[in-house]
Amino acid sequence: MSKKLRFRECLEHLYPYLKRHQLKLWIGLFLVVLMQVIYAIMPSVEGQITSQLQYDIMYRDSHIQMDKIVHILGILLCIFFVKITSQFVSAFFLTDSIQKTMEDIRQSVQAKINHLPVQYFDQQETGDLLSRITNDVETLSNALQQTLSRVIGAVCTFFFVSFMMFRINLTMTLIVYLALPLIALISFGLIKRSQPLFDAQQQSLSILSSSVNELYSGFDEIMAYNQQEQAKKSFDIANDEMRKTGFRAQFASGLISPSTSLVTYITIGCVAWYGCLQVLSGTILLGELQAFIRYIWNINDPIAQLSQLSSAVQSAFSAMNRLFTFLAMDELEDKEELVLIHEVDTIEFDHVRFGYGEEDLMSDISFQVHRGERVAIVGPTGAGKTTLTNLLLRFYDVKEGSIKINGIDIRQFSYHQLRDLFGLVLQDTWLFEGSIFENLKYGNPKADMSDVVKASKQANVHHYIHTLKGGYESMINESGSNISQGEKQLLTIARALLKDPQILILDEATSSVDTRLEARLQAAMEEVMKKRTSFVIAHRLSTIVNADLILVMEHGKIIETGRHEELLAKKGAYYTLYNAQFSQQ
């Protein structure tokens, strides 16, 4: 994420997305150009009314020719009608193409998340990632919506209006042109200065969302530990930083408009003085001077507009930068499915060495498991139990040695193929916002209601679902807080049963539940492990006693292996652990 993209590179990344909806985009932009032509013609036509009146007063003894005035008004009305229609139609086409482009970008970000290595998520704040999908895309969308048509319009206006001004008077046009570099200098100088300030503002926003996210997800703990003051303090710091960066960025860009207006007024003063002399000498008509003064605003407008849009352009640039650097990140390379696995017969760790960073956490890990066996992994916290299962799922790759299924290195399989073999029942149960039925089907989208009910019965959770008002259609809220922890784990067991995986990874809950629920959980776990190769991060005595293989881990090493009785007889590490933790159960 370190390399920053330049503006041109950002546009190069954006272009393929815009290109997909280019027909609508081009129609919209063509109409924008048409509007600018009309915009350039209107002051001259309006000026004709003044010139006509001037003529009638001076040469026809104030006898006004109303038919000529009505004729010009008619032309103005037609032009106005075309302008309004173009405005509506172009807004429709531009909005449609831009919104579709944003939808595509959001989809790319979503797809990207699925193809990133797990390490990326270890290093990223969730708020930062969420901000990429929502805030950054929204900022870019707003900027395109507001700026694309206006920037193109501004450039066209500049050329069309210049042409009209030259037609009226060369000297007056040159006076205006003298002021233009000053306006450009002021605008773009201030834009450049405020660019880093906008970056800082966006960064603060993302820190603030992370902070709010943390406050919300840790709400119970904050209350329980009476840390409201501390939480408020860290939120206040993020909030204050947001205010400061926001103020600096907005103040810097807010200076642009008043400064450029001042230069415009001075220019109008000079032109009006020179123009009046020309009218008096009869070189130009009064209506032409009137039109010319309108043109000064119109030609300064593009530059002033750009400066007014600068905050949107700069925020969009920052957003595009983050979005496209994210989208350009290296993805996990997946293999084609060259090797097939039907039945998993053996799983083997062969002299595995691994560490999350430079330092090794585990080395020389070797053991073998056969089909249908139950492996209990025990050891103190931080021993490396979860890491072992992370390696099995290839969330991380081993540094040395290999993990083999049926004698084939798991790196030979595609991620999809490998992970398809596994079912997960974790302590940290994950259920999403949706109905119980949808949550259970997650493991097997093809399952129908009868499969779901069957799995729920096996997992001892069917009766509980029935007691809920909506049954299988009951909604689980975003955090899953409307269901108890024990019931949630039963639901994840049912989900795993529906998937019917060959290998099961089960992380037993350490939190104690009431005796009846415990019995239900126990039975459900036995059911899900039945006839399946299972790796259990074990906390229950019964699981360990019934295991075919117990791996005793400490500091990333397997220090003992065997069955319960053998290990007890050894009177080693397992014996001590058993007496300290499990014998009371």
Ligand SMILES: Nc1ncnc2c1ncn2[C@@H]1O[C@H](COP(=O)(O)OP(=O)(O)OP(=O)(O)O)[C@@H](O)[C@H]1O
């Ligand atoms: N994603 C990670 N990045 C860096 N270090 C990690 C990561 N995950 C775990 N660790 C570290 O690796 C070591 C082993 O962690 P692991 O979670 O495998 O232990 P565990 O035996 O499962 O512990 P527990 O019983 O508490 O879950 C710990 O020191 C932990 O801090």
